[in-house]
Amino acid sequence: MKRLTGVLAFAGLAMLVALPAQASINLVTNGTFDPGSGNPYTPTESNGGFTTLNADVDAQAHAIPGWTVTSNSVDWIDGYWQAAPGCKYSIDMSGTLNPYEKNSAEGTLVAVRFATTVGTWYLVQFDMSGNPDSGPATKVLDVGVNGGSTTEFDYTLGPNNSKSNMLWATKSYWFKATATESELDFSSATPTQFGPTLDAVQSYAVTGDNSTVAVIPEPAAMVVWSLLGAAVAGLAVLRRRARRASPMT
Numbered sequence: 464m465k466r467l468t469g470v471l472a473f474a475g476l477a478m479l480v481a482l483p484a485q486a487s488i489n490l491v492t493n494g495t496f497d498p499g500s501g502n503p504y505t506p507t508e509s510n511g512g513f514t515t516l517n518a519d520v521d522a523q524a525h526a527i528p529g530w531t532v533t534s535n536s537v538d539w540i541d542g543y544w545q546a547a548p549g550c551k552y553s554i555d556m557s558g559t560l561n562p563y564e565k566n567s568a569e570g571t572l573v574a575v576r577f578a579t580t581v582g583t584w585y586l587v588q589f590d591m592s593g594n595p596d597s598g599p600a601t602k603v604l605d606v607g608v609n610g611g612s613t614t615e616f617d618y619t620l621g622p623n624n625s626k627s628n629m630l631w632a633t634k635s636y637w638f639k640a641t642a643t644e645s646e647l648d649f650s651s652a653t654p655t656q657f658g659p660t661l662d663a664v665q666s667y668a669v670t671g672d673n674s675t676v677a678v679i680p681e682p683a684a685m686v687v688w689s690l691l692g693a694a695v696a697g698l699a700v701l702r703r704r705a706r707r708a709s710p711m712t
């Protein structure tokens with residue numbers, strides 16, 4: 464039994480070491496902007512492939528699970544253009560000019576807060592493109608945390624950008640947590656209705672600082688992999704025992 468325990472411990476350790484970075488916890492709720500079932504604001508083909516969500520209309524501001532529209536409006540897209548790889552929905556961060564807009568379409572979307580450890584670095588990754596319907600050619604998106612200073616991200620439409628070929632680019636933003644909860648703020652800085660587009664938002668705690676890309680493994684995944692390792696090791700032991708018990712072949 465002592466030997467078996469040792470084998471299991473070793474197998475568990477080996478699985479931990481081999482754990483891929485992709486197994487880490489994504490801290491962002493609904494970074495792909497899925498509506499859930501029965502959501503009356505779900506964008507559909509029949510309503511033109513997008514729904515405009517106004518910050519000044521409470522139900523619209525909270526229509527996307529995990530997110531709040533906090534200024535002007537954003538357009539929630541399904542079908543109007545190609546979403547980021549692996550996604551169905553996406554966002555035009557510059558919504559639609561209408562009576563709620565105060566002459567600016569620059570929307571702000573705030574993600575629901577997640578627990579953070581003060582002093583730990585976090586990587587935020589998201590896919591960005593631009594509304595190809597009209598200018599400006601360069602779309603500007605500001606990203607920040609807890610209402611603090613922001614970092615500007617630009618995306619310039621090229622000759623091959625179209626609604627069926629959005630050419631989404633993955634962007635990375637880093638922040639060092641200064642609070643036990645953090646919220647991600649995404650704001651369009653493109654005042655026309657044709658803004659930066661956003662999709663596939665994820666965030667991960669990292670070890671070290673923003674110069675080293677070592678993502679902290681997800682505890683739950685570690686447990687699963689450890690159990691799997693233990694099961695594999697246990698099977699091997701049983702198989703060896705069975706082989707010993709039966710005649711040589």
Ligand SMILES: [Ca+2]
Pocket residue numbers: 538555557558559594656657658
């Ligand atoms: Ca728009």
